[in-house]
Amino acid sequence: MTAQNHVPSLLSRAGTVSALTLAAIGGTMLAPGAVSEAEAAAPAYAVKALNVAAAKKGSPYKYGAAGPTRFDCSGLTLYAYKQAGKTLPRTAQQQYNKTRHISGSALLKGDLVFFHSGGRVYHVGIYAGGGKIWHSPKSGSVVKLDRIWSKSVYFGRVR
Known part of the structure; x- marks a missing residue:
């Protein structure tokens, strides 16, 4: 033994x-x-943004909405980071362009996960750990925690 x-x-x-x-x-x-080393390394504002997004669980999706009660995907990330004292642009693509691009191995809670197709970013969520994100997925749905369902993702850290 x-x-x-x-x-x-x-x-x-x-x-x-x-x-x-x-x-x-x-x-x-x-x-x-x-807290674990990975959690300790996450900036406090990123953890706060993650907690704000999680607190919006069940809020309905609405195209073009950025809170406080309805959200589209980038509206949720914009709102959550605004509550944490950081400014993000409006769309998922603009948010990707503004973040510091990181590898999946460097991903921390509160980082942004961007879904892309053909080089175009079309969706964004906030990394919650364990391969999951908080996001506002689509019309008829609500803010929720989901597994990252695609390998076509980029990762960004808000500065």
């Missing part, structure tokens, strides 16, 4: 474990109230 297989028994016998001991056996530890 490896040391990692003994982690639960070590913890239950000892009751507590030091960070050095946990590191030695290949575990990880967060202090109460701490």
